Amino acid sequence: MKNIILLLVLVFVFLSCQDDEQGFDVMVSDVEIEFNEIAGGAVMRYHIPNNSEIFSIQAEYQNDFGEKVLKQGSYLNDSIILDGFTASRSEVPVHLSLRNERNEVSSAIQMSFNTHASASYAFFEQAEIRPYWDGFMLIYETPRYVDGYANVFYMGTNPMTQKLDTLLLKTFQIEGGRDTLYFPLEQVRDKNTVIVKTEDFKGHLVRQNIWNEVPAYYAEKMEPKNFKIDDPESIVFTDAASAVGWQYLFDGDTKGTQRYRSYRVEDKEFTFVMGPRAIGKHIILDLGENKIVAKMRFYGLLATNNWFNGFIWDNCCANKLPNEVTIMGSNHPENENSWQKVGYYKEPVALSETSWAFRVNDWASRATSYEELVAAAPCFMEVPFVVSEEPYRYYKIVVNSVFTAEYGINSPEYVTFHELEVYSKKD
Template sequence: MKKINRYSTKTVLWLGVLALAMLAGSCKKNEGYNTEPVSNDKTKPGVITNIKVDNFNGGANITYDLPNSDNILYVLAKYNINDKTARETKSSYYTDTVKVDGFAAVKDYEVTLTVVSRANVSSDPVKVTVHPQTPFYRLIKPTVTITNDFGGVHIEAMNPNRKEVGVILIALDKTTKQLEVADQHYTNTDTIAYSVRGFESEPTQFGVYVTDKFGNLSDTTVVTLTPLFETMLDKSKFSVYRQPSDSEIGYGWNLPYLWDGKTDGYSNGWHTQPGTGKPMQGTFGIGVLTQLSRIKIWERPLEYAFFHGNPKNFTIWGSAKESPADVVLPQSAPGGTVVGDWVNLSNFRYPNPPSGLTPGFTNAADEKFVAAGVDFVFPATAPPVKYLRILVHDTWGKGDVTHLMEVSVYGKPQ
């Protein structure tokens, strides 16, 4: 691996726009009090005294004593967080501390503090030096790994403090011959793990770096990887392989609707019949023996998002037999478990609503997430199969009925 700090002109411009957008909303903080003049007293306020600095990751808290005056409105801190970006923060006269943050590195930074009166008159400036500890985006960067995956790359990193960061993937553009931004993944989760697909199975130069909400950028790790071959299987070759243990069909939502290409929520999907006592499952053939990479699932959207019969925990079982025998599969089994002609390819859990809202009280962002479909990745150790069985263990609505709108299956046909 090698590390660089150089980007294409297009990438630099993109980063500049991103930084300006973030700074527009964060550089001049309004702490909730009126900054318009509210006094006719033009007396120049005194300066703060007894200054103390408490450094933390990427910033510092500066405490002080205010001058003895009833005409003070706030304390203003001005500072540069890197070579390009200036910030300012304010702290009202009700407190004795101002927070300065967003610093890019572990080094001395100068902060200028002034007292501002109710008549908008500033005191003489007082300069103080802060020395922030390692910013979180820099702590996260050494944990980043990038490896080849089906159709692209897989990226992992650790963010134990759950800070808002962006993991940015760049890739060599065949047209510009430059490393261009290929994906932007913004998150505050403690464990970062995701895949970016859509690349050819050929040696490709990739790079990854970490950014924070202040526009700071880590160094970039660049590697050359060859994505594993992946293709979406031809759904015209899918077929129902109904077995005695499969669920009864409810409301005319037959299994073939799972691969008719319709995900809008107004068309039919697959829907089981409630009250039968059977497992919530369906079995179908995928037409060709395939080393599976992932399955993309569209649950029932709109008012059903994260609700009713949409699967929450489920297992995908597979079989390589030409005519696999039916068997009642366990509701709980580790991945790789073999039961009769069937192998547990992987156990999955549908993600929680991105909004963080209680399921059943979702918003437009959650509905957009559902409408886009969700990828569930199979382990590389999963064997090639020709038949799939979806076994739903429980649903968001906690009932005995399940439904889905569509599935797409990806992998490498044998």
């Protein structure tokens, strides 16, 4: 009897061993598989038959950083992203196998896939470093699929050691599509060395490039003694009795100190107004000489305890200040085809705490004395200009729209800005 039982046990063990050797006998070929290139890798799409015992599919490959990668996809999904690649690749080997619910693995087969360059690698295919005012600008264009960060450095003096060093300016996530970033530099040099390094989301260094001897353009405020405003559309409001006219744009008063002192004495404004029906129309600033302009600043009257009265203001100044401006340059203003777009600024039309003109309308932070007004920081809108070697004498200023405030309706479409400063390329 004991011999019979022992024999049965041996037969059972033998059969079990045979089952183990057979394992999971479903083939990878039973699954529909295709590969599609994407930036930095490929998408492996698969279709597992509903009547199969396949629980998951797994892909094993080596990425561009020498790491072995294992990716798995269950029967509940239909794709796996095979990532970890930099430059575009062809015929990347991948080993595919299947698993069932008992975690048994099928025999593996080898297939291959192709990849497109990753965004952090392709970043440099279209990346440009160009001179900009007080620094440089970075222009880049990448695929829509993003996969990493860019680190921007320049060679400068380390404030800790007072020695030349690689200084980090900014780290940012690479966005799909085209973008332009501006980098003003505190350290003044005639030429700069710029280094850009990219990395993927896992911290791998992907690629870097160095731009040497990037020219730096610096700007200085122009003296306005030869400035004048031309008014081809007859929209400049002039009233000598109220001290309203274009000459007050260049008197150096950026906050409204003259208006504050004269309030309730002479009832004068000492400011600049356009209208009615000035929105969408233009004036022309004549510099008196040809200059390469870097930027223009448009100032607003600061809020004080002297409120905005009169038919122009209607108790509100902010809803007459520009939120969108276009500036064009020319040396032949009579020729409409000669005007070139050189500057543009836009922000949301609804006045808020983030608006450049907010303190013009903020009763809570108003200056209640002349001394407070003098000590207060001015508020202004700064319109940046493209870098150009073409100097212009005439600049067309178009106010495309003005802010809307919680109260006050600017039905007559008046436009105002209190002071105008021009900054040109430093000789």
